[in-house]
Amino acid sequence: MARELLSALCLVAVFExxxxxxxxxxxxxxxxxxxxxxxxxxxxxxxxxxxxxLLSLWAVRG
Known part of the structure; x- marks a missing residue:
């Protein structure tokens, strides 16, 4: 879980x-x-x- 969160934050930094x-x-x-x-x-x-x-995350993760 922590690895996924860190990966998501890194991806946000890349896009920004x-x-x-x-x-x-x-x-x-x-x-x-x-x-x-x-x-x-x-x-x-x-x-x-x-x-x-949150709605997008819910839709993607099911």
Missing amino acids: GLFLFLTPEGWKRTAERLYVLTSLQLRLFGGAVVIGG
């Missing part, structure tokens, strides 16, 4: 780094858009991402 490497300007524009959101909007967005990730 890949986006920064391939499209740094796009990443900056996205960060600027996030900066103007309220804390509530960011919390709702973060919650939606967590729920979407």
Whole structure:
């Protein structure tokens, strides 16, 4: 279980780094858009991402 979790976190780091490497300007524009959101909007967005990730994980793992 711990090995799978560590592997998943490493894969997240690979994808995050890949986006920064391939499209740094796009990443900056996205960060600027996030900066103007309220804390509530960011919390709702973060919650939606967590729920979407959990549902996706549940669907993939069965």
